[in-house]
Amino acid sequence: MGGLRVETKHGRDYNVQSVGATSAVKEYVCPGCSLAVTPSTPHIVAWRADGLFGEADDLAARRHWHTHCWRIS
Ligand SMILES: [Zn+2]
Numbered sequence: 202m203g204g205l206r207v208e209t210k211h212g213r214d215y216n217v218q219s220v221g222a223t224s225a226v227k228e229y230v231c232p233g234c235s236l237a238v239t240p241s242t243p244h245i246v247a248w249r250a251d252g253l254f255g256e257a258d259d260l261a262a263r264r265h266w267h268t269h270c271w272r273i274s
Contacts, residue, residue, distance in 0.1 A: 205217070214251050215249060216259075217247050221243050225240055225242055229264075231270050233273070234270050236267075244266060244268055245271050246265050246266075247266060
């Protein structure tokens with residue numbers, strides 16, 4: 202597991218976790234570009250850190266992003 206950090210985007214805090222190539226074993230849809238984040242692609246997982254809906258809900262709503270798409274979102 203990579204380091205967990207907090208980033209602020211559009212006035213909201215997000216927990217951001219890096220996922221390395223060897224940890225990426227499933228395919229996800231990137232919310233930034235609507236394309237697949239294919240297995241073995243290093244990417245990031247982001248979820249709300251402000252706890253508005255409770256930590257469990259925030260974790261359930263986490264999204265996998267291409268690193269580039271997250272950076273420019
Ligand atoms: Zn993307």
